[in-house]
Amino acid sequence: MAPYGEISRNGLWNNNPALVQLLGLCPLLAVTGTVVNAIGLGLATIGVLTCSNLAVSLVRRQMPDTVRLPASVMIIATFVTCAELLMKAFTYELYLVLGIFIPLIVTNCAILGRADAFASKNPVLPSLVDGFMMGLGFTAVLIVIGAVREILGQGTLFADMDLLLGPVAKDWAIPVLGGDYPGFLVAVLPPGAFLVAGLLIAAKNAIDAGIERRRSQQVKIVPGSKRVRVTGKIS
Amino acid sequence: MALMRASSPHARSGDSTSKVMLQVAAATIPGVLALVLYFGIGVLVNIALCTVTAVACEAAVMKLRNRPIGFYLKDYSAFVTALLLGIALPPYCAWWLPVVGTASAMVLAKHLYGGMGYNPFNPAMVGYVVLLISFPVDMTRWVGPAEIIAGAPSLGEAFGLIFGFGNYSVDGFTRATPLEIVRLNESVLLSQLYEMEPVLNKGAVAGFGWETANFGFLVGGLFLLFRRIITWHAPVAMLATLALMSLLFYDSGSSLSEGSPTLHLFSGATMLGAFFIITDPISGATSNRGRLIFGAGVGLLTYIIRAWGTYPDAVAFAVLLMNFAAPTIDNYTLPRTYGHKAARRATDLEER
Numbered sequence: 001m002a003p004y005g006e007i008s009r010n011g012l013w014n015n016n017p018a019l020v021q022l023l024g025l026c027p028l029l030a031v032t033g034t035v036v037n038a039i040g041l042g043l044a045t046i047g048v049l050t051c052s053n054l055a056v057s058l059v060r061r062q063m064p065d066t067v068r069l070p071a072s073v074m075i076i077a078t079f080v081t082c083a084e085l086l087m088k089a090f091t092y093e094l095y096l097v098l099g100i101f102i103p104l105i106v107t108n109c110a111i112l113g114r115a116d117a118f119a120s121k122n123p124v125l126p127s128l129v130d131g132f133m134m135g136l137g138f139t140a141v142l143i144v145i146g147a148v149r150e151i152l153g154q155g156t157l158f159a160d161m162d163l164l165l166g167p168v169a170k171d172w173a174i175p176v177l178g179g180d181y182p183g184f185l186v187a188v189l190p191p192g193a194f195l196v197a198g199l200l201i202a203a204k205n206a207i208d209a210g211i212e213r214r215r216s217q218q219v220k221i222v223p224g225s226k227r228v229r230v231t232g233k234i235s
Numbered sequence: 236m237a238l239m240r241a242s243s244p245h246a247r248s249g250d251s252t253s254k255v256m257l258q259v260a261a262a263t264i265p266g267v268l269a270l271v272l273y274f275g276i277g278v279l280v281n282i283a284l285c286t287v288t289a290v291a292c293e294a295a296v297m298k299l300r301n302r303p304i305g306f307y308l309k310d311y312s313a314f315v316t317a318l319l320l321g322i323a324l325p326p327y328c329a330w331w332l333p334v335v336g337t338a339s340a341m342v343l344a345k346h347l348y349g350g351m352g353y354n355p356f357n358p359a360m361v362g363y364v365v366l367l368i369s370f371p372v373d374m375t376r377w378v379g380p381a382e383i384i385a386g387a388p389s390l391g392e393a394f395g396l397i398f399g400f401g402n403y404s405v406d407g408f409t410r411a412t413p414l415e416i417v418r419l420n421e422s423v424l425l426s427q428l429y430e431m432e433p434v435l436n437k438g439a440v441a442g443f444g445w446e447t448a449n450f451g452f453l454v455g456g457l458f459l460l461f462r463r464i465i466t467w468h469a470p471v472a473m474l475a476t477l478a479l480m481s482l483l484f485y486d487s488g489s490s491l492s493e494g495s496p497t498l499h500l501f502s503g504a505t506m507l508g509a510f511f512i513i514t515d516p517i518s519g520a521t522s523n524r525g526r527l528i529f530g531a532g533v534g535l536l537t538y539i540i541r542a543w544g545t546y547p548d549a550v551a552f553a554v555l556l557m558n559f560a561a562p563t564i565d566n567y568t569l570p571r572t573y574g575h576k577a578a579r580r581a582t583d584l585e586e587r
Contacts, residue, residue: 186365
């Protein structure tokens with residue numbers, strides 16, 4: 001029984017690709033201007049990461065060590081092409097918005113990193129879970145950054161969700177900061193992405209430090225009473 | 236705890252950070268007076284809003300970092316940052332511009348990097364650039380000098396414009412700045428342009444109001460030089476480079492001229508930048524040779540962006556770009572220490 005709980009915790013928090021490994025920063029910074037972009041790219045990344053981990057894990061015994069990386073890249077590229085064609089077919093407007101960043105998922109180090117560090121050394125099912133959880137962790141960070149940048153930059157949340165979900169989501173845009181919000185352009189521009197990502201990393205470290213502090217302050221309660229031994233052999 | 240220094244007759248100037256900062260603040264008075272005289276009380280409101288925000292941010296961050304609040308507020312560095320940003324902002328802009336700009340300057344540019352003495356970028360200029368790229372429309376609307384727009388906004392109008400009540404529009408008061416006029420001109424000779432534009436023909440060399448404010452900052456800068464708070468290297472290098480570049484591309488005043496040296500020296504933020512911004516001891520170069528290079532770089536970049544960039548003035552961008560370069564400049568301009576042969580590079584020392 002593989003430690004699925006630990007794999008999940010690693011992907012979502014302890015070893016989060018975006019906040020801890022700092023991998024895949026290019027899409028993280030480039031397409032997180034709005035929530036819908038973040039979700040769109042996040043879903044594509046989850047799909048590619050899960051499938052590539054699965055495939056790499058399946059062929060891990062057949063793959064010679066010397067061509068490990070090129071082979072992994074080929075597998076990833078295949079799934080990225082699939083994701084690109086799927087987005088072209090079902091969410092064409094979003095595909096146009098995300099543009100070059102969908103094919104660029106191939107170069108997302110988080111994906112190659114998981115393929116090489118985990119999937120090529122582990123059985124199929126743990127690799128699948130690892131890919132999914134890493135993708136989910138990455139997507140969660142994308143969405144949080146997208147939300148912060150969208151609120152600060154445009155004053156809305158969930159604008160243009162119909163690009164992803166169809167006409168149902170046409171009216172989902174919430175004008176969080178009122179209709180006449182002037183728009184804080186720096187949040188939409190690349191510096192805003194760096195700032196928000198940096199602040200998120202700081203927040204994660206602060207939370208971890210807080211948890212650590214609380215854990216170290218807790219007094220260990222030993223069940224039952226113990227007598228203090230005053231004579232005899234002291235071990 | 237007072238550290239006693241017993242041996243060697245160390246010279247003591249008695250200058251503390253707060254004294255230096257207060258003198259810098261005092262040196263801005265002539266320039267600020269000129270700005271108020273020509274552009275009205277909007278300048279003072281900006282400075283006040285910036286100061287309140289800066290002190291609040293400084294206190295809040297110090298509280299978060301468990302540092303003594305009073306001690307750090309007393310060095311007046313937050314006040315000087317706020318003062319410089321307040322001067323740079325367009326008068327009568329909406330109240331949230333100074334607040335957002337100062338908060339970015341203090342929190343993002345200063346304290347996230349470790350606070351006083353650790354910031355690689357000039358906080359006031361970071362605040363200004365954040366605003367300029369975020370709100371380009373609001374940030375490039377300068378009111379005209381009072382005599383040209385038939386009186387500066389009255390007190391009521393001023394507060395209406397700044398705090399957004401009443402039905403005032405700043406558009407009624409704004410005029411193109413001299414730098415914008417010359418930059419956008421492509422059809423007439425500069426001499427004709429100077430006759431056509433009231434801002435230019437009422438002034439002596441570089442635009443009515445603007446030249447006086449720049450002269451005020453020049454006087455303040457000379458005071459700082461006299462008090463030995465700054466050295467001459469960076470300002471002289473910046474002004475000389477700017478003058479040289481504008482002389483090269485002056486084009487004898489044709490319609491495509493980028494403006495005369497006097498226009499570039501005495502308009503926009505030139506003098507404020509030369510004496511108050513690039514002389515910042517924290518984010519600038521450290522050695523005198525380094526300051527020469529740093530100042531020349533700022534002058535060069537300022538001219539390039541003014542002449543061929545998309546923004547009307549460029550001191551803030553030029554300063555930030557050179558702030559990036561300052562550590563490298565310092566590395567290559569390490570002064571020769573007494574008893575050693577040639578000047579070394581700091582990186583050589585670390586490798587040993």
